Amino acid sequence: MHINEERIFSLPRxxxxxxxxxxxxxxxxxxxxxxxxxxxxxxxxxxPFQIGxxxxxxxxxxxxxxxxxxxxxxxxxxxKTDLPFRHFSRSAGSTGGMLFFVFxxxxxxxxxxxxxxxxxxxxxTVGGALLLGEVVRLRRWVAVTIGFLGVLIVIRPGATEVxxxxxxxxxxxxxxxxxxxxAKSLTRSEPVLRxxxxxNLGMTLLTLPLALWVWKPMTLxxxxxGCAIGxxxxxxxxxxxxxxxxxxxxxxxxxxxxxxxxxxxxxxxAFGEVPDTFTWIGAAVIIGSALxxxxxxxxxxxxxxxx
Numbered sequence: 001m002h003i004n005e006e007r008i009f010s011l012p013r014x015x016x017x018x019x020x021x022x023x024x025x026x027x028x029x030x031x032x033x034x035x036x037x038x039x040x041x042x043x044x045x046x047x048p049f050q051i052g053x054x055x056x057x058x059x060x061x062x063x064x065x066x067x068x069x070x071x072x073x074x075x076x077x078x079x080k081t082d083l084p085f086r087h088f089s090r091s092a093g094s095t096g097g098m099l100f101f102v103f104x105x106x107x108x109x110x111x112x113x114x115x116x117x118x119x120x121x122x123x124x125t126v127g128g129a130l131l132l133g134e135v136v137r138l139r140r141w142v143a144v145t146i147g148f149l150g151v152l153i154v155i156r157p158g159a160t161e162v163x164x165x166x167x168x169x170x171x172x173x174x175x176x177x178x179x180x181x182x183a184k185s186l187t188r189s190e191p192v193l194r195x196x197x198x199x200n201l202g203m204t205l206l207t208l209p210l211a212l213w214v215w216k217p218m219t220l221x222x223x224x225x226g227c228a229i230g231x232x233x234x235x236x237x238x239x240x241x242x243x244x245x246x247x248x249x250x251x252x253x254x255x256x257x258x259x260x261x262x263x264x265x266x267x268x269x270a271f272g273e274v275p276d277t278f279t280w281i282g283a284a285v286i287i288g289s290a291l292x293x294x295x296x297x298x299x300x301x302x303x304x305x306x307x
Contacts, residue, residue: 023243024255030236032262034229035101035110036270041225042106043271045216051226052099053211056203058230059237067197079197081190086182090195091202093179098203099210100172107165110267111275112154114260115283116169117176118290119151143289150285153278196237257287 041051070078081087104113151170186195218226243255260283267273 020243021255023239025258027236027239027243028256028258029262030232030239032259032266034232034236035105035114035263036266037225037229037232038102039105039110039267039271041222041229042102044219044222044225046218046222046226047211047214047216048099048102048106049207049210049214050216050218051102051229052095053204053207054226055098055230055233056095056200056207058227059234060197060200060204062231062234063193063197063200066193070193078194081194081198083186083190086186087190087195087198088202090179090182090186091199091206093175093177093182094199095203095206096175097172097179099207100168100175104165104169104172107163107168109273109275109279110271111260111264111273111283112279113165113169113172114263115154115279115286116151116166117173118257118260118283118286119147119173139292143292147286147289150282150289152282153285154282200234257290260287 038051038055042048067078101113101117104116183195183199264275267275
């Protein structure tokens with residue numbers, strides 16, 4: 001079967017909003033499944049560094065056929081870039097986000113860790129204003145503040161002990177934010193396939209020495225779960241890319257929050273975890289503020305288009 005990598009990895013003008021929503025729902029479900037597999041791997045004794053390396057190298061292998069086809073058609077120009085440090089920085093941020101999140105879900109309930117990482121869009125708004133020079137007006141700053149209060153509701157500093165799992169989830173959100181901001185700047189001049197290849201290549205190189213440092217013998221089941229994590233990660237990334245290709249980001253991003261009920265279901269049936277009331281309340285506050293930020297971006301984009 002002929003696979004058109006240009007169609008998969010390009011970002012054409014948005015024309016199919018429902019298709020975009022469907023791709024994002026699929027990505028949310030796949031990310032939830034991947035998180036469940038990561039938790040299962042951790043419970044089996046796999047070190048987060050091992051999990052991170054397998055996730056990265058398998059995702060790179062899944063992407064390699066698209067790269068080889070692009071190389072056969074366009075040559076080394078596919079990989080030529082004037083922004084090597086920025087690509088490396090994106091890989092470092094993605095690696096940090098992945099490893100911190102693996103540490104988090106090994107220590108605290110999956111739904112709680114997922115909810116904390118939902119603060120990433122809020123942090124991206126702050127980072128876009130401070131680092132990329134984006135204009136953020138009063139309403140969005142208010143939404144950001146409310147979203148931060150939602151994070152505090154979930155963490156409850158002072159009411160409960162803030163352990164390593166919670167701190168890891170916060171660090172994961174910060175790292176994901178850094179990676180997203182760098183990716184946003186890269187998309188201004190770099191094709192998506194190049195970004196994805198360099199990101200996963202960098203993640204593989206960064207996690208390899210860490211994995212070798214703590215490597216333990218693995219059973220066949222462990223290898224299977226590790227490979228499944230990497231394969232699902234690559235498919236999830238592609239689903240997100242296809243979502244952005246079919247519709248505006250502000251339209252499809254709200255569907256990413258379906259990760260929480262998906263994660264909650266997997267956590268309940270696979271691990272017997274039940275999210276507490278504060279997690280759901282905090283999630284509602286965080287998601288509400290992030291949705292408002294997305295709404296404001298859409299409104300401002302429409303105004304700019306008509307001026």
